[in-house]
Amino acid sequence: MIEFPNLTIESDTVNFLLVGVGGQGTILASNVLAELGLASGYDVKKAEVHGMSQRGGSVISHLRWGESVYSPIIPKGEADIMISFEKLEALRFIDMLRPGGLILINDYEIVPVTVSSGAAIYPTDEYISNVIQTYTNQAYWVKGVEIAESLGMTKASNVVLLGALSALLGMASDSWLQVIGSRVPTKSLALNQQAFELGRLAIING
Amino acid sequence: MKRLLSGNEAVARGAWEAGCKVASGYPGTPSTEIIETFSLYPNVYAEWATNEKVGLDAAIGAAYAGRRAISTMKHVGVNVAADSLFYAAMTGIEAGLVIVSADDPAMHSSQNEQDNRQYAKFARIPCLDPSDSQEAKDFTIAGFDLSEQFDTPVLLRMTTRVCHTSSPVEVFEQQASVPEPHKYPRNPAKYVMIPANARQRHPVIETRIVDLSVFAETFPHNRIEWRQKDLGIITGGIAYQYAREVFPDASILKLGMVYPLPEKMIKKFASQIKKLIIMEELDPFIEDQVRLMGVEIYRPQDIELNNYPMTKSVFPMFGEFSPAVIRIEAKRAGLYDGKIPDSIPDLILELPPRPPTLCPGCPHRSSFYVLSKLKLPVNGDIGCYTLGIAPPLKITDTCGCMGAGIGVAHGASIAGDSERHVAVIGDSTFFHSGVAPLINVAFNRSNVITIIMDNRITGMTGHQQNPGTGKTLMNQDTVEIDIEAMVKACGIKKVLTVAAYDVELIEKTLKQWMKEDGPAVLITREECALLPTARKKYISLQVTDQCNGCTVCFRIGCPAILKSEALDPKYNRPLAEIDSQLCTGCEICAQVCPRDAILFRDQVKMLQGKAKD
Numbered sequence: 165m166i167e168f169p170n171l172t173i174e175s176d177t178v179n180f181l182l183v184g185v186g187g188q189g190t191i192l193a194s195n196v197l198a199e200l201g202l203a204s205g206y207d208v209k210k211a212e213v214h215g216m217s218q219r220g221g222s223v224i225s226h227l228r229w230g231e232s233v234y235s236p237i238i239p240k241g242e243a244d245i246m247i248s249f250e251k252l253e254a255l256r257f258i259d260m261l262r263p264g265g266l267i268l269i270n271d272y273e274i275v276p277v278t279v280s281s282g283a284a285i286y287p288t289d290e291y292i293s294n295v296i297q298t299y300t301n302q303a304y305w306v307k308g309v310e311i312a313e314s315l316g317m318t319k320a321s322n323v324v325l326l327g328a329l330s331a332l333l334g335m336a337s338d339s340w341l342q343v344i345g346s347r348v349p350t351k352s353l354a355l356n357q358q359a360f361e362l363g364r365l366a367i368i369n370g
Numbered sequence: 371m372k373r374l375l376s377g378n379e380a381v382a383r384g385a386w387e388a389g390c391k392v393a394s395g396y397p398g399t400p401s402t403e404i405i406e407t408f409s410l411y412p413n414v415y416a417e418w419a420t421n422e423k424v425g426l427d428a429a430i431g432a433a434y435a436g437r438r439a440i441s442t443m444k445h446v447g448v449n450v451a452a453d454s455l456f457y458a459a460m461t462g463i464e465a466g467l468v469i470v471s472a473d474d475p476a477m478h479s480s481q482n483e484q485d486n487r488q489y490a491k492f493a494r495i496p497c498l499d500p501s502d503s504q505e506a507k508d509f510t511i512a513g514f515d516l517s518e519q520f521d522t523p524v525l526l527r528m529t530t531r532v533c534h535t536s537s538p539v540e541v542f543e544q545q546a547s548v549p550e551p552h553k554y555p556r557n558p559a560k561y562v563m564i565p566a567n568a569r570q571r572h573p574v575i576e577t578r579i580v581d582l583s584v585f586a587e588t589f590p591h592n593r594i595e596w597r598q599k600d601l602g603i604i605t606g607g608i609a610y611q612y613a614r615e616v617f618p619d620a621s622i623l624k625l626g627m628v629y630p631l632p633e634k635m636i637k638k639f640a641s642q643i644k645k646l647i648i649m650e651e652l653d654p655f656i657e658d659q660v661r662l663m664g665v666e667i668y669r670p671q672d673i674e675l676n677n678y679p680m681t682k683s684v685f686p687m688f689g690e691f692s693p694a695v696i697r698i699e700a701k702r703a704g705l706y707d708g709k710i711p712d713s714i715p716d717l718i719l720e721l722p723p724r725p726p727t728l729c730p731g732c733p734h735r736s737s738f739y740v741l742s743k744l745k746l747p748v749n750g751d752i753g754c755y756t757l758g759i760a761p762p763l764k765i766t767d768t769c770g771c772m773g774a775g776i777g778v779a780h781g782a783s784i785a786g787d788s789e790r791h792v793a794v795i796g797d798s799t800f801f802h803s804g805v806a807p808l809i810n811v812a813f814n815r816s817n818v819i820t821i822i823m824d825n826r827i828t829g830m831t832g833h834q835q836n837p838g839t840g841k842t843l844m845n846q847d848t849v850e851i852d853i854e855a856m857v858k859a860c861g862i863k864k865v866l867t868v869a870a871y872d873v874e875l876i877e878k879t880l881k882q883w884m885k886e887d888g889p890a891v892l893i894t895r896e897e898c899a900l901l902p903t904a905r906k907k908y909i910s911l912q913v914t915d916q917c918n919g920c921t922v923c924f925r926i927g928c929p930a931i932l933k934s935e936a937l938d939p940k941y942n943r944p945l946a947e948i949d950s951q952l953c954t955g956c957e958i959c960a961q962v963c964p965r966d967a968i969l970f971r972d973q974v975k976m977l978q979g980k981a982k983d
Contacts, residue, residue, distance in 0.1 A: 185724065186726075199374060202538055208536070209535055211535040213478045222724045234615040235614075235692070235693050236502075236537075277929050280931070283761075284723075285722070
């Protein structure tokens with residue numbers, strides 16, 4: 165059993181699944197979570213596939229903390245916590261989520277070429293919400309890009325989401341900020357800290 | 371101290387800690403980060419070679435000269451380097467030589483999923499198969515020691531999930547003390563593989579592999595984990611992790627060295643186990659050897675024994691493992707009675723796919739657009755430009771391996787195919803293996819038109835330097851090889867270098883060449899739009915009210931061009947819209963627009979200037 169102040173994981177491994185689109189900073193976010201797990205004394209595995217996915221394709225990062233972590237891939241339907249950096253990708257990987265698991269969704273749309281070329285239709289917000297509802301009632305939406313843009317740094321939407329996650333788990337900011345500080349360039353550190361705090365506030369203020 | 375490292379970073383760390391001095395290889399997913407990381411350590415030399423064979427020869431040369439050396443490549447790179455692998459297996463070395471093969475089960479970014487453990491058996495060299503980052507580091511170090519102890523190259527076989535999974539690794543700040551290299555060996559009986567010497571060496575390497583199989587019995591990374599004895603699993607590499615995940619109570623024989631195998635240890639393990647299974651991705655590499663030892667392996671009832679040559683009992687021969695794959699197959703085989711995952715619901719399968727595409731601003735797009743108009747057969751190659759296969763461009767007709775396109779186009783031409791063939795190849799791939807087939811085109815006078823897409827970098831693997839870029843991996847200035855001069859020296863008379871974004875010139879040139887006989891080479895030159903220097907030049911273009919939704923710009927397949935919700939009043943067609951976040955201002959769309967409804971960079975700048983005034 166792994167306990168966060170606001171969330172108890174029944175098994176001895178906690179599984180984070182991060183999904184998004186190439187270029188959104190999912191890898192930095194999963195690196196931060198991995199370092200945080202290591203700093204908390206856990207065995208950690210973080211798996212992602214590089215290569216083709218960087219050309220605007222779907223990206224997925226598996227992250228697991230536990231006493232001993234074996235498979236680098238989260239078994240289907242066993243992600244305890246899912247962070248989706250893009251709405252359509254939340255839906256694409258929703259069956260990875262443990263029924264009733266926690267999902268944090270960046271309220272942001274990146275139109276795939278299949279949609280912009282007119283070959284397919286992007287699902288509506290209502291449809292996305294309804295499908296996610298059938299898997300869990302623990303879905304949280306954060307306008308990560310809008311918040312990051314308000315700081316003049318669109319790229320920091322990943323850090324906004326990390327801030328939101330820290331609040332959802334009920335964890336204090338310190339250890340997160342310490343890891344983030346070691347991972348971002350010094351000149352953008354202050355902005356990243358603000359992005360993190362705004363992400364927390366987005367959850368705390370609902 | 372424990373540090374979080376990917377498998378690739380751990381190999382680099384292991385090599386450094388082992389006192390490895392030289393790394394040479396060719397970029398290829400999932401191996402690329404090993405050499406990139408290694409190059410950052412002090413007191414080492416690392417380079418990108420022109421191809422895997424050249425890289426392996428360099429590493430062999432360093433090992434002959436008494437310096438520990440590593441050569442890295444993706445699995446198919448070993449095919450390119452195989453000739454060198456086999457002579458090095460015959461000669462042995464003076465200092466440790468580790469060859470890393472990064473295999474790609476599931477073909478995340480490869481043309482096949484060959485199982486390179488087979489190369490170890492084929493060449494009679496030991497193969498180590500790590501299952502996580504700690505082992506990736508430990509096995510690299512063990513590989514150098516083994517290499518010297520048994521006078522053999524060692525194959526370190528990684529897979530995508532090991533390469534690109536990060537896990538904690540115990541690191542040391544100190545390097546192993548390696549003996550100082552002595553005088554370069556003058557030992558022709560060992561190092562000059564003329565038949566007379568090679569005949570002497572062959573028995574030596576057959577004896578060596580027998581010695582290694584004895585050593586394998588006590589190799590500390592081959593171990594038995596005793597738990598319940600109803601089910602016993604022999605496994606190695608990443609499959610070990612899935613064995614532990616799905617069968618936490620089973621006994622496991624964990625093989626760190628998968629060739630040669632410890633026969634006594636295997637028989638001892640098997641003798642105490644009720645049901646013995648082998649868990650390994652891809653080929654029945656361990657399984658077939660264990661079966662040859664006369665050891666009984668569990669076979670589920672429903673497996674047909676007559677499906678030769680497929681000899682795997684339980685798990686699939688293709689794709690990569692996951693807990694889901696293991697659970698499903700184990701349940702079918704009667705080895706697992708837990709839950710298995712449901713299949714993916716239709717509503718997810720029906721979502722709009724998000725395939726990889728050519729980036730906005732990609733300099734390959736213009737040639738592909740022209741080729742899609744000309745409807746010529748295109749023999750493609752390996753690199754970002756393989757994405758020319760994606761709709762709406764859909765121009766690639768064949769793509770097999772690095773450097774194949776020119777030769778395959780030549781083959782069609784000499785066979786008398788009535789259409790004119792175009793071979794498409796990138797700059798790095800041209801240096802890798804495009805030169806020899808181009809010489810063949812000139813030498814044997816075929817009609818192939820080759821387009822060398824020179825984007826000034828090795829793109830797909832994430833921007834590595836190559837002989838055309840003027841920089842080495844270690845960021846030293848170096849010669850910038852002139853592709854045009856090289857093509858001429860290959861005997862091609864008709865050569866033209868054009869700006870890659872110049873749609874009109876590319877179209878005019880290709881149309882002219884189609885009317886003329888003889889080989890020709892078009893070099894389209896423009897740096898990759900993702901390079902930092904290119905990013906500085908980004909400007910978003912704009913669509914004017916002249917757009918009537920004619921769809922021509924949609925046909926270039928640029929992710930920055932969207933169908934807007936506004937319709938043209940006359941034709942009721944969606945108008946074009948440019949995503950200002952994605953557009954780089956390459957102007958390909960502006961050039962193809964028949965109504966001049968997309969502003970060029972200068973026009974945009976003028977407009978912005980006016981807005982400021």
